[in-house]
Amino acid sequence: MITRRGLMLVLSSPSGAGKTSISRKLLEREDELSMSVSVTTRPRRPGEVQGRDYLFIDPTEFQLMANRNELLEHAKVFGNYYGTPRGAVEEALAAGKDVLFDIDWQGTQQLAANARQDLVSVFILPPSTRELERRLRTRAQDSEEVVAQRMAKAADEISHYPEYQYIVLNDDIAASVEKIRAILHAERLKRERLVGLPDFVRGLQDGSGD
Ligand SMILES: Nc1ncnc2c1ncn2[C@@H]1O[C@H](COP(=O)(O)OP(=O)(O)OP(=O)(O)O)[C@@H](O)[C@H]1O
Ligand SMILES: Nc1nc2c(ncn2[C@@H]2O[C@H](COP(=O)(O)O)[C@@H](O)[C@H]2O)c(=O)[nH]1
Numbered sequence: 001m002i003t004r005r006g007l008m009l010v011l012s013s014p015s016g017a018g019k020t021s022i023s024r025k026l027l028e029r030e031d032e033l034s035m036s037v038s039v040t041t042r043p044r045r046p047g048e049v050q051g052r053d054y055l056f057i058d059p060t061e062f063q064l065m066a067n068r069n070e071l072l073e074h075a076k077v078f079g080n081y082y083g084t085p086r087g088a089v090e091e092a093l094a095a096g097k098d099v100l101f102d103i104d105w106q107g108t109q110q111l112a113a114n115a116r117q118d119l120v121s122v123f124i125l126p127p128s129t130r131e132l133e134r135r136l137r138t139r140a141q142d143s144e145e146v147v148a149q150r151m152a153k154a155a156d157e158i159s160h161y162p163e164y165q166y167i168v169l170n171d172d173i174a175a176s177v178e179k180i181r182a183i184l185h186a187e188r189l190k191r192e193r194l195v196g197l198p199d200f201v202r203g204l205q206d207g208s209g210d
Contacts, residue, residue: 002197007188034100081161
């Protein structure tokens with residue numbers, strides 16, 4: 001019997017390039033994929049739902065979670081704290097399920113340091129700086145000040161693209177989703193992820209695997 005270890009599919013990008021939009025569409029199409037819901041100290045945006053988009057917590061609670069080693073990775077991004085709760089991810093991976101992450105480059109580096117073999121990392125680029133700013137503005141969920149702060153950090157975020165295995169230029173969202181699905185489907189077939197493969201092949205070779 002061949003089974004498979006779950007993988008961690010990470011999407012990173014400068015703010016506004018499209019990670020959240022792409023993630024939602026991926027989850028609609030991929031039954032075996034679940035979203036890692038982060039904790040954050042950032043204020044909730046209009047329309048965001050507690051427990052679906054984030055677990056919104058206060059800085060004291062965040063610090064407690066970090067101290068208790070309940071976060072798989074954590075980072076300060078744009079002045080707020082964000083982190084990945086460890087329990088849900090470890091449970092899903094152990095059950096052979098894949099987990100989708102929308103996290104920044106700092107978090108990706110931490111996951112890579114601890115579990116590089118289970119990580120599939122994708123960096124999403126916007127088609128242009130002008131389009132990135134247009135997307136942040138038309139999302140209409142952040143103040144002028146926040147948009148300016150995120151645009152000021154975009155070049156720095158983009159400088160981390162060489163740390164990622166795959167690059168997707170998010171011009172057309174449907175096409176971007178299909179590209180990431182293709183990455184996911186190919187990565188699922190990687191020999192290294194298959195558990196029980198040597199025994200299965202040995203059975204084929206010696207004829208005992210009927
Ligand atoms: N390919 C695309 N073409 C046009 N608009 C897009 C495209 N992808 C995403 N958008 C729009 O851009 C805006 C920002 O997208 P989204 O919130 O998904 O970005 P994000 O990378 O998750 O941002 P953040 O890092 O701030 O969470 C949204 O209004 C979304 O509808
Ligand atoms: N290292 C982590 N980064 C995270 C996590 N959750 C989200 N993020 C990143 O933060 C910025 C801003 O997100 P926003 O929702 O405030 O627009 C973005 O780059 C996210 O990818 C996390 O758990 N860890």
